[in-house]
Amino acid sequence: MTHNTQEPLGEKNNEMHAVFSFPFAVLAITVGIVGWAATKKTARANDHRHQTSTAPPELEYLKVVNKAAPPQDPQLLFLLMGAFANANRPEEGAEFFSACLEEFGPHLTDVQQSLYLSAIGLLRAQHASAVSLLHRIGYVNDTIAMLDQARKLSGGQVFVVNWISGVVRSQLPGLFHQKQAALEDLKWCVASIGKAPHTGWLREVEFRLAKLALADGDRRKAQDHLRQSGYKSFDNPVTLNTPFSLDTFSGYAFAPSTIREVVPARVYALSGFEFTDYYFVVSDDGRELIGIDAGTCADSAKLAYEALRAYAPNLPQLTTIFVTHSHWDHIGGHRYFRGLTPKPRFYARSNYHEEIERELNAPETVGKRFFGERFNLNDVRNFKPDATVDCPTELKIGGTRIELIPIHGGETHDAMFIHLPELGVLFAGDFIMPYIGAPFVNEGDFEGLLDAMDVVVQKNPRYILHGHEPLTRNFSSAELLAQLKGNLSWLRDAVLTAVRRGDTRPMIHQANLIPPGLFDGRPDALVPYLILREHVIDRLYRKSTGYWQAGTSLEGLDHLSDSDRAELLVDYLGLSQKQLVTAACKIAADGKYELAASLLDPSAARFGRTESISKAERLVYLKLMEKYQNTDPFKYILYSTKISEQTPAMTTSR
Ligand SMILES: [Zn+2]
DSSP states (O other): OOSSOOOOTTTTSHHHHHHHOSTTOOOOOOOOOOOTTTTHHHHHHHHTOOTTSOOOHHHHHHHHHHHHSOOSSHHHHHHHHHHHHHTTOHHHHHHHHHHHHHHHGGGOOHHHHHHHHHHHHHHHHHHGGGSOHHHHHHHHHHHHHHHHHHHHHHTTOOHHHHHHHHHHHTTSOGGGOOHHHHHHHHHHHHHTGGGSSSGGGHHHHHHHHHHHHHHTTOHHHHHHHHHHHTOSOSOOOOOOOOSOEEETTTEEESSOOEEEEEETTTEEEEESSSSSOEEEEEOTTSSOEEEEOOOSOHHHHHHHHHHHHHHSTTOOOEEEEEOSOOOHHHHTTHHHHHTSSSOOEEEEETTHHHHHHHHHTSOTHHHHHHHOTTOOHHHHHTOOOSEEEOSOEEEEETTEEEEEEEEOOBSOTTEEEEEETTTTEEEEETSSOSSSSOTTSSOOBHHHHHHHHHHHHHHOOSEEEESSHHHHHHSOOHHHHHHHHHHHHHHHHHHHHHHHHTOOHHHHHHTOOOOTTGGGSOGGGHHHHHHHHHHHHHHHHHHHHTTOOOSSOOTTSOOOOHHHHHIIIIIISOOOHHHHHHHHHHHHHTTOHHHHHHHHHHHHHHHOSOHHHHHHHHHHHHHHHHHHTTTOHHHHHHHHHHTTOOBOOOOOOO
């Protein structure tokens, strides 16, 4: 466990600090440098890419963002680099960033230049195997020179620059003599993990150290590093530096476990102990502890609560728990707290049981996939608050004034803000998420979201503390929410206009809808808008069209299954299993993983999960995990569970 290890990157240098001073900026990188020899095939596959095929909307969005101006938040630069790398478009990516560097260069600080050079260097390294043999050595030497230059400009202390340098150099063939430099960079990253946004950045570092040791013939050392990386095998086609972790038993976590004092000795935030964050507040008179939400399961609640008690042994008794909304992950741990002496009093909205009923009617597999084997739906079914709230309510606990404010969206209709005006803290639950309601449940209220945003803006709290760490990080201020509300209203109008016109859902996504003025507004709205856009479109589309799309497309009218599609492919088109798998791998090499997956499902329906189909599935879903590792946690979970892949949490306890 780490306590507040996050430091601004490169604090010693003012320029560097300016670049990284964006609050909670998480540099997100998906790299996937394809091995030197293994990419010949990939390069060939790329030659066949149809120029007419559409680029993923998130890639197009990030291109527009990065073209508009050098991003204040370097996360946006590295998200785009990762998108190019994952889509296997490294040449296009290297050219894109080179053009940006040329255009913005004169106005950039040294550190900003070093970030561009690092991104270009990484994408060039990925592209190197497609360069003709005659030019390849020169091309790689130029790339190494860029990494050297980046290190020089950054003063050697910027984590992401050294990380890219180490990761790229470690994969170069011996003739370039970069092994020693790679080892130095990678070891620096291990020693300086406190300068990284989170410990997830260690995963690839350990994996690269493992591969270097393996190449040296030191199997023991290689195994040790591999174990530290959390990967199961030396054969790994993706780069994961996600803060997410996923484990069959304990489920998913958004962040490494931390205890943070939001208001020193008064408000404690516990992240990463499980799926959901816990908060505890010490009352004004110091005699009562007030909890916000009860977590997912009794044993994770125990783990989190005991960690808090160990961290701050003199806290008063827990007397009250406020429930922000009655979702699985906010009430499932109530049994543990009920067992404490004295028993804390639970407050929830009066319509909590309607929400629980909705959850009990959702597919049962969801619970264990998201929350792990230990999750028990009965703990949700049995939840019953001691007091319910159906209108704005003010009360005092231990001298602390608390406002309970019912809201009706965007996620659930039983949501409630818990506002402590004197402390400047608002506990917001999950009213705003990337998703408008859980995507696999018939819920979500877009207008309710906009109304709730108004409430936050009106209360204007100093701290908005959400149910999950990435929400707290991304939706961090009332000013931001005020702007985002305008952006989302524009998006709603654009989607509804498109629906009336008869546009299909893919057409709406491909339109790359960007509100006018987005780039002139707050720079911290750019990532939130990106992560919400896809899901706002999907929820509004579904709610506006019903289960038939009677516009341009007739989607929803038929009920063709994977077996029907297999019939088409195998019986009518005469394709063999081998041909189907080969095609899926070719599609994957062009970076179109959803399309590849759509071919593998019918293949498995006809031939079963044979060795070759399973192998192709593993590759495709790993790449999908890589693609969404920083922007879409629920996709990350579902793609992981599809291939039973776990992502162990990284530790720094070396
Ligand atoms: Zn939640």
